[in-house]
Amino acid sequence: MNKAKAMKRLGAGSQRRPRKTWQLRLYVAGQTAKSLTAFSNLKKICESHLRGRYRIEVIDLVAHPQLSKGDQILAIPTLVRKLPEPVRKIIGDLSDTERVLVGLNLRAAPPPSPQ
């Protein structure tokens, strides 16, 4: 619990964080419109917030269905933040940038907070 809280604080001040590569995994199922949108949205967000310290791994479940079990994927598309821990899951085509940032813990606080 303490660890999680600590992480949260660290995450909030991610600018001060030592440079560490983010591992992101995007699950898709075939080249659907939603998947493509999600990928381009993710790319955009990463470029603007995590430039140079992120890695995106796209997993197509149609090609590798056995991989869905590991991360308990139900919804498509799902973005999983493998690193830094804790693991977080964001579902949807990532079109709501604000929510993605909150979900990835790149934004200071959940909606109530103005900044």
Add this chain to the structure above:
Amino acid sequence: MKNSGPQAIHPTSRLPKCPTGIQGLDEITDGGLPRGRPTLVCGGAGCGKTLFAAEFIVRGATQFGEAGVFMCFEETDAELKANVASLGFDLAGLVRRKKILLEHVYIERSEIHETGEYDLEGLFVRLNHAIDSIGAKRVVLDTLEALFAGLPNEAILRAELRRLFRWLKKKGVTAVITAERGREHLTRHGLEEYVSDCVILLDHRVNDQIATRHLRVVKYRGALHSTNEFPFLIGEEGISLLPITSLGLNHKVSSQRISTGIPRLDAMLGGRGFFRGSSILLTGTPGTGKTITASCFAQAAARRGERVLFFSFEESPNQIIRNMHSIGLRLEPFVKSGLLRFHAARPSLYGLEMHLATMFKEIAVFQPQVVILDPITSLMAAGTDFETKGMVTRLVDYLKGGQVTSLFTSLTHGGHALQQSEIAMSSLMDSWLLLQDLEGNGERNRVLYVIKARGMAHSNQVREFLISNQGIELVDAYIGPSGVLTGASRAAQAAREKAEMLANQQEAARRKRELERKRTALEQQIAGLRSEYENEEIELRRLDKQVSAQTLMLSAEQTELGRLRQADVTVTTGKQGKPKPKK
């Protein structure tokens, strides 16, 4: 009531069925669940949904050679394995042999952030992969509703669920989807809207502190099914449903007769006892000898070499054996030789269904020819009258189906209500014996009536029922102007009659003696007369002689006289005269 094999699918039914292997369910659904379609199983917490689903999958794999995927949203694989292991299902082994695939879908809302459009393709992919990897024909989704808790967007979820069910149908798998029961709808989230082929409702009700599970097929599109609510239970071998109406009235009947163990009672039953395979009800107030009569019957059956199963709900086996010993019934040797088996259980130990299932199991294992249930009324405490009747019906049906003779004792309370309370049950029974107490003259005496005995000319007489050290004895009760007399009054009456008879005999003897005396007197008289007569005759003869002698003398004298008078006439009168002159 055995598990039917794959061939049990009804040949004429248009809808292909997928047998579940769940005891009784295939009977009421006429073959099983609709093949290739989803079935919704809904019910409250703890009513056996997951177990139902697990049994469907396990039996599919073990009995029907159909692999299955069990997708659980609530329990982990390990938990599920442990849970069903308690029912004798070797899920782990089946998983190892790739007969069953367990998929634990874990969904945690707090970990999920929603950002725009999505669908549940991931679930489809997983399910598809699972189905294809073992060639599954059966799928369980337990409980899909967990998705409602895990995913915030209900609109998307509903659209996806609709798609999922269509997809399952297209995939051609027989699916069981479990769902929590809702307040107003069958399910909390209205899943019945999507699954329209077959809906099964499970229920767990508590009646008078005793819980009974019920199953009802709410809907079964395109097939005949029983719409009744059926009690079911979860036993050591999974779910067993014991349909009341599944058996028609088409038992084989036997005309063989078997002795009751009481010769006089056999005589009352047309001289030869009960029919084999019939059901016998023995009612009586407390202490009228029901258990003894039942034990007599048991002993007689065991002596014939038949197997007897004795269900006792009041006394322990040892107690029965000891008590019967005191009246000369030796049950112990039969217990030792394995012909007689006791099964004792407290009625309140568990619900009626459990009792019934336990009995069925015992019967199936022991294969008895005679079953005794002592007393059936104890079980009434475990359920309502209606339920008990249902249970007895099913038990009787089951036993008759197997040509097992069954004897049920029933405890009644005094008064006239005693017969009324049995009306419901008695109609199921072929023979009905009534044991009663007659009170009078400061004592109670047991009497026995044969109230009914189908198919035989039974006695309409009341018999007094005596329990002695030598067992049971039936004696004729005294029936006379002063009513039915039993016990001491019967004995008194008999003594009175005996005395009367003695008096009569004495009187007759006296008269006989008198007559004899009279006759003797007459005879003496006759003898006297006769001797008198003889005397007279002697006298007469003497007189006769005298007269002839005198005549001779007279003629001799005359001859002499003539000679003297020189008569030359030859005397011709008698030769007597001649020798004399010659002398």
